[in-house]
Amino acid sequence: MRFKLRNTFARCALAFGFAPAVFTSSLQADWPQFRGPNAGSVSLDSKLPTKFGGESNANVAWQTKLPGRSVGGAIVIGDQVITTSSSGMDQRRLHLISVNDKDGSIRWQQEFVARGRTNCHPTSAIAAPTPVSDGKYVYAFYSSNDLACVDLDGNLVWYRSLSTDFPKAGNDVGMSSSPIVVDGVCIVQVECQGDSFAAGLSCQDGRILWRTDRPKQSNWASPVAIKLPGGEQVVVMQSSQDLLAVSPKTGKTVWTMDVKCSSIPSAMAAESRLFVPAAGLTVFDLSSAGAVPSKLWDNNKLAANACSPLVVGKRVYTISRTVLASADLFSGELKWQARLPDAKSIWSSPVVAGNNLYIFTEDGKCLVVNLGDEKGEVVETNDLGESVLGSPAISGNALYVRGVSSLWKIAEK
């Protein structure tokens, strides 16, 4: 019973050839990738505490100190919370760590040595991308373009040094695009001024099934899988020069558009719409199978500098520095804006549980914002006392926060 009940859906999904992108967020669901199921960042049925941390350490189920540092998020697979770290001289040591959900103890660790560049901005880390899992294997990608696949017991399945294959891949600010898994293919977006590319690797053995050149510009955005009306899944990638969809198995272009997208926040899909951080926020219609999506609306008041947009109900939310905006997802009409007090710098894409938005700041605060029709109200400001740059995960009634140097489980005590 390694997977336990809450992973049953993932196993069924694998058996029938579905990918994590078709998971629906539910109370017991895994959180298998950056921004969770469907990259939606939402777990509506979860009940999380609004007050936690601080001097009383309220509602902190456990905190586990981990080696080195990380600015990526954690994922949850069954009863394992899985995260990456980079440590040691030049952060060359690349860790992949599984923590027991029950008590925060370390279940297994894998470790590799970076074979690509390990320069990065002091606030970042070589462990920057969030790992991804298909419920059977875990795929860990690092700023150094090292990519490792392990099973759920931490045994190495395969390893690939993409910087050995493509020596000019990388940038000295640090790479952070998170991989995704679709239809048995692990997709990475490695966009930089040198060897700039996206690639699909076989989940079975790490073979490069396809590789496509990408604009030679630094880009930190992550690819996202979306399902077209006909059932076909495609991978959407954005850059400062284009927006395109490719087939996950072949890398062939399904459609491409001349859209200048942001290079940090990532796109997401909901309600047959594609929400792209471009010209503020630009929304495309995904209701026609195979066709180039037509633009529905854009709104430059919905710009996002770092956090990816998310959709709850009939609203889309974006954060521009310290301002949270809520707009009608059908018309783009701005409904309200809320200034976020005590939020100096936000890099972590927020998540929603119930009707509350959880926003983590670089200095370790968590602002809990109640999302109303007419306004957003900060109902609590919590302090973990540790810098948080990765996006949190939600599973059941627990919030998993990857701080720079430790992993936290937040749940009602």
Added chain:
Amino acid sequence: MFAVQSIHSSIAKLKQTALALSIGLGMGVTLQAESSPELIKQLQSLKSNDASNQIATDTIKQLNAANDVTLIQSLTAMKGATPVGRNWLMGLANSLYRKSGKSQTAELNKFLSDATQDGEARYTVFKWLTASNAELRKTLLDGMKQDPSPELRYLAISEAVQAKPDTKELLSLLDSARHAEQVVSIIGVLKEKGTVVDQVKQFGFLTEWKLIGPFDNVGTVNFDKVFPVEADWINGKVKDEYESKLVADGKNVNAKWINESAKSEDGTIDIAALYSNEKGCIVYAATEFDSEKEQDAELRLGCINGNKTWLNGKLVMSNEVYHTDMKIDQYTEPVRLKAGKNQILVKISQNEQKEQWAQRFAFQLRVSDSTGKAILAKGK
């Protein structure tokens, strides 16, 4: 008794063969059953390509399932393995350590004390052995300030510096340190204590340069263009003047060689200051390095702009990257110096980004051995 053992051994081999065949069939690859030592050898020589990955994936499956491969075998195999192969072996070693490592303390201690073993493997073993033993960690690190493993040496020196040593000990640590940031840090601590170290000499920065430019790079399209001065320099015959780009005042002037000495302690040549912050241009910088003997060395470049470097007419580095970072030893390349004068040319390419953080136009270069210790020119 022997007959029974032989039967057991045969059964074990049959099982291994069946496993290998089943894996092979599952992967669509024909495999021959091989012993664990032979499989480990396959991991040692791995390269990063599709064919290697298919073989390695099958191999690691067999090794993860095998009962006869030992932790020490996997660690020992890291010596002489390719960088990619070392990571596969480390993945195997981590699994084996989880299974049985804690019962092998004596063997691991012996492995760690053997400085001829692979440095990455030894650092991994060090972390296992000292994870919950602070006293052992301190004792071991005390003797590792000159360890051949860069990671162990770095850690040993870091811990020693944090222990607030006196000036004599700091100078000794400086002599042992190889990591650029660590060297700068120790020099800083020494300065606070009133001892000034010549940082330029410590690193071996090349400080005397001849520069020529600016040449046209509007649109950042001429990084690979061979300007006449570049062709002439490679052929060993340069002129005093070359036609330059149109500069800000619209005049087309001839570019002439100018002499420039690095003035800062990090050996930086500030090209922006020399060429009035010209954008969309290329400048060449030339120097020579008088080597005591023919020897292996590394050219270590720091540059915030696109750059190419030639040694004795041969291109050794090329990085078309703009405004991501500049640090000591940012780009390193092993080279072979000839005895006597070696000619070095650096091409520095500036783009036209307007952001305030994208205005620097600068580089620094030094010559070192493979560990990062400065190789000084004859007479320096």
